[in-house]
Amino acid sequence: MIVKINATQEEFDEKRPELIRRIAGNKYDVILKAKVKPSLYDAGKPAIAERKGYLRAQNEMMDYFNKRFQATLNQIKKDIETILK
Secondary structure (H helix, E strand, O other), X not given: OOOOOOOXXXXXXXXXXXXXXXXXXXXXXXXXXXXXOOOOOOOOOOXXXXXXXXXXXXXXXXXXXXXXXXXHHHHHHHHHHHHHO
16 A cells, blocks of 8 residues: 655644544554654663673673674774874
8 A cells, every 4th residue: 555645844743643544444452552662771771781691601602702702803803003103
């Protein structure tokens, strides 16, 4: 289905709930609620904070791959520095 609407953004935003209900018709129950953007700090830690796994093996694997990842990044940085010199 293609719906073409000729309206300004303000008009569209004002009539959006009614439009959604009419498109849904009698076949669907429509509940509209405002979208809430979650904050990065809702859980008490930012998303980039280091977190430990539940199992010891998870922590060991993450430490191993993190060390390899950091070594790879350091090597790439050295390669880039030699190219730029």
